[in-house]
Structures are given as C-alpha cells and as structure tokens.
Amino acid sequence: MGYTVKMLADLAGVSVRTLHHYDAIGLVRPDERTGAGYRVYHRGDLERLQQVLFFKELGLGLGEIKEVLDQPDFDRRQALLGHKELLRRRKERIERLIRAVDRTLQSMEEGTAVEEKVMFDGFDSAQYEEEVRRRWGHTAAYKESQERMKDYTQADFEAIQREQTEILKAIAALADKPPDDPEVLAEIRRMHLSGQSAVLLPRAPINS
Amino acid sequence: MGYTVKMLADLAGVSVRTLHHYDAIGLVRPDERTGAGYRVYHRGDLERLQQVLFFKELGLGLGEIKEVLDQPDFDRRQALLGHKELLRRRKERIERLIRAVDRTLQSMEEGTAVEEKVMFDGFDSAQYEEEVRRRWGHTAAYKESQERMKDYTQADFEAIQREQTEILKAIAALADKPPDDPEVLAEIRRMHLSGQSAVLLPRAPINS
DNA sequence: CTACACCCTCACGCTACGTGAGGGTCAATG
DNA sequence: CATTGACCCTCACGTAGCGTGAGGGTGTAG
Secondary structure, eight states: OOBOHHHHHHHHTOOHHHHHHHHHTTSSOOSEEOTTOOEEBOHHHHHHHHHHHHHHHTTOOHHHHHHHHHOTTOOHHHHHHHHHHHHHHHHHHHHHHHHHHHHHHHHHHTGGGGTTOOOOOOSOTHHHHHHHHHHHHOGGGHHHHHHHHHHIIIIIHHHHHHHHHHHHHHHHHTTTSOTTOHHHHHHHHHHHHTTOOOOOOOOSOOOO | OOBOHHHHHHHHTOOHHHHHHHHHTTSSOOSEEOTTOOEEBOHHHHHHHHHHHHHHHTTOOHHHHHHHHHOTTOOHHHHHHHHHHHHHHHHHHHHHHHHHHHHHHHHHHTGGGGTTOOOOOOSOTHHHHHHHHHHHHOGGGHHHHHHHHHHIIIIIHHHHHHHHHHHHHHHHHTTTSOTTOHHHHHHHHHHHHTTOOOOOOOOSOOOO
C-alpha cells in the first residue's frame, strides 16, 4: 500500500517534477517500482522527504541535505533541536523586519521631519545560517559540531550581541554626521564584519 | 559624494556581482559614472536597493519587483503595509513550524507510543505569497489589487481560517484510520485545494 | 614607479527545478 | 473490448539569480 508520485507530491506540497528530481539525484528514492516502472513510495520515503523539506526550509542546498541525512550517526533529535534554534532566529529576524517596517511607516506619518534619518536593522542574519551550514557540511563530526553549536548559542552569542550593541552605539554617536561620512561608513563596515548587516530604510515616498 | 559598488554592496549586505546584475537588468542603476566608467550610486539608488531587498525578502522575482517599483503610481505606504502583512504571515508560519518541531520532539520522548501518529502543519503557506505575487504582477491596477488585498485579509481570511478548521476537524475524526486510507487522503487533498499544506512529521528516530 | 585594493566587461557554470515532447498504463465507461 | 481521461515514464532544453574566474584598466599610498 504505497504512494504514487502524485499522491506524495500532494501530501508534501511539492511538484511531481521535484520528486523526480530528488529521485534522480538520490535524495529521496522510492524503494520500489511497479512492473510498468511506476515509482512507489512508502512511509520511510515520506519521512525522508519531510526531513528534506525541513532542511530546505532552513536554507540548506540539496547536496548538503543529502550529506547530512546520509550521515550514519545522524541524530534526529539533535537535528530537530537545531531546526528549532534556526527557526527561532528566523522568527526574530522577521520580527525585526516588521519593526523596521513599522518605524518606516511611522517616519512617513511624521511627515518629512525624519529626513536623512537612518535606521538599522538586520536583513542579513543569513550569516548565522551560513555558519551552521558549514558545520553541518563537515560530514566528519556532525554531533560534535552540534555540541559546539550549543556552546555557541549560549556563550558566544551573548558576546556577539554585546559587540553589536557596542557598534550600534558607536554609530548612534555618529548620527549627526552625514551618512556618507567616512567615519560612519567605517563603522558600518565593522558592523558587517561582525555578521550584522545595516539596512537603510527610505525616508519619504518616491512618487516623484 | 556617492558610493562605489563595493561600498554600497557592504552597506546592503549583497555582493558586488549582485549590484552589477541589478544594473544589467535595469533594476538598480547608478545614475552616474566616472570618467573611467566606475559606477557611482547616490541616495536614491540606496533607497531603491532597499525596496528591492524588501520585496526580494518577500519572495518576489526580480522582474516582478521591477514592475512594481516602476509603477508610476507606486504607493510606498500601501506597499509597506503589504510587506507587513506578509511578514506577519511568515512569522505565523514559522511559529507553526516551531510547534511542529516541539510536538515531534515530544512524541520522540514519549517513546514509540505515538507510532503512526500523524501531525499536520503548514510547510507551504507560500501559496499566499503566490496570490500576492499575481496581484502585484498585474501592472494595470496595482492600487486596486491592494484594495482587494485588504478585503482579503479582513474578510475572506477569516472565512478561510474557518474552513481550514473544519477540514482539520474532519481529519481529526479520521485519525483512527491508517494514514494511507483513501478517505484520509481525500480529506488531505481537500485541504490542499484550500491552500493549506499537510506535513507528516516523523514518528521515531531513523538511526537504522 | 610599484603595490595593492579597487574598478570594468565578457562569458561560462551552477542550482533546483519548470515545461513541454513523445509515448506507455490502467480503471472506469460506453 | 475499445475508448477516454487521468495518471505514469524518460529525455532534454529553458530559466533565474547570481558565483566565479579571465583579462585588463584605475588610483592612491609609500
């Protein structure tokens, strides 16, 4: 009692072509075929596909996902904990974006009083995911890197937070200078190097 | 006092190549070049780039972004409100995913007691964004579609919510049947048609 | 005048599928 | 039992959004 491609596709919310593709690259393979060559998927494939979608959701490439899933000591629980952590970061990032939008809207309503006002926010915390990606990529020691990840989020993370707060304060102190002042730019660049990105929000409607 | 490509790239957290690309396709164009042909970006370009990144963040394609931004009656405020709405949905989706992870973790800790347990959650609210995309794509009447969007989020949205609750209840009622029972599948497919996607979470560790 | 960090324009490569083309399969129906 | 319609298959080329050199100018600090 297996699933056909279409059934699985509908179940998972992906296209049939996608399943064909995953089959082709060996990412999710039906372990059975009918006499006519039809793919037949079973529960195990379903679970595998779910894992794939999870990791994809987190921004990993298909090749990386394959590596991770094919790791013999792949620990589902650790992986899920990792998922959760990343999801939480994503959520925070989105919350930041929402706040950025709100501030921009507010600026617009306050009229042009906020001209030249520069707001900073994170568009680009994708670098954290880059980190994680690189760690998971190291097929050699997945668990170990998970450990480090834990340490990372608990200790270094706060340190990074503090550092960024410093930088933000530094920028705030320069806020009276024009935004293209070299000092300001230097500070912004420092900010970038520490993994946080600056975003300049618009100050007024464009409509010419 | 403009910005060079690299400066702008660092500011916005994108690569130089990306800026070249955006220039090539006319998405973000420096309105000036030095004698040597160097690109020189100004504040207007910065703002434009921010808009682009915003929309990109929301999943629009570069072509669509161009269309939207080049609309003469482009209303920044409406656009921002639209952003916010989408961001909120994303956030909710992520929250759902987090809950899904939590439930899975819990199932795992409860041992194998939850075998065959099927959990549903949204992997795929991307369909909402599809909707919005199609609306923004219609260059003809952007404002009008924004209006409809408002109506949508205020009235129809609740209706959809209710409908989905119904479907979920229906599925819950079938929970004692095996997950590949045709009745269950039919229900799941109905769910799909209404724009919500089903996700089957794994029930136990894989480690062979 | 020599480094070194930056700038330019091709132009080909890559990922993750979309989208037909051309052709079997199978359960229900006339 | 032949047909219809909804599936299934395998090529195979197309697309988006850049990455990544290749090959070569620029500009400013020492």
